[in-house]
Amino acid sequence: MDKLAYYLDLDFDYYNAASIFDNNHFRKYGYGELSADRRACYLSHYMIYKLIIDKGLNNALILEDGVDFETNITAIMTDIHRNLPDSWDTLYIGHCFEGMGKPVGNSSFANGLYESVNPGCKHAYAVSNSGARKLVEKLDPMKPQGAIDYAILARIMNKEITSYSVHPPPIIQWKSEDESSDIPEYRVPILV
Numbered sequence: 001m002d003k004l005a006y007y008l009d010l011d012f013d014y015y016n017a018a019s020i021f022d023n024n025h026f027r028k029y030g031y032g033e034l035s036a037d038r039r040a041c042y043l044s045h046y047m048i049y050k051l052i053i054d055k056g057l058n059n060a061l062i063l064e065d066g067v068d069f070e071t072n073i074t075a076i077m078t079d080i081h082r083n084l085p086d087s088w089d090t091l092y093i094g095h096c097f098e099g100m101g102k103p104v105g106n107s108s109f110a111n112g113l114y115e116s117v118n119p120g121c122k123h124a125y126a127v128s129n130s131g132a133r134k135l136v137e138k139l140d141p142m143k144p145q146g147a148i149d150y151a152i153l154a155r156i157m158n159k160e161i162t163s164y165s166v167h168p169p170p171i172i173q174w175k176s177e178d179e180s181s182d183i184p185e186y187r188v189p190i191l192v
Helices: 002-008 023-029 036-054 073-083 129-138 148-157
Strands: 012-016 059-063 067-069 090-096 112-115 120-128 163-167 171-173 187-191
Touching (some): 012 036, 036 129, 120 171
Antiparallel strands (some): 059 187
């Protein structure tokens, strides 16, 4: 991940995600009905939303391990940002299993901005400060209603948060059995 950041001239901050072995998080928030790994993922994303609020960030790009970027990501995102309405809460830059919603604006690239329909996966998405506040208010870390992907998807589908997606996604998730990640286990990078 560091090589990718260097190549693309991006500045990442790394956040130590909740570990399935760290009982402090589970003592504070409980275990719920999720498996330990899904519970740790849910708490990690929830804590990043709180971090966005606590640090007063306008927004943050949240990346999970094992992502790859289009080499012209900066130009693509400059174009997307030009079309992004001011009132956005979440922006899916990498996602899976989503149909395309209504287009928003005009893109100079093959990657265009669309209203989110049913984005799955959380490997590359941005959250605005207002979006983080809504997610902290609407998500219950004590009694999560399913994995974090689905908990946020339910809020999007109920129109509780305003979400947009980039199609095709310029950040993808990959997994390889013979290659290990550049990111040490239990760290989630966020771009601020």
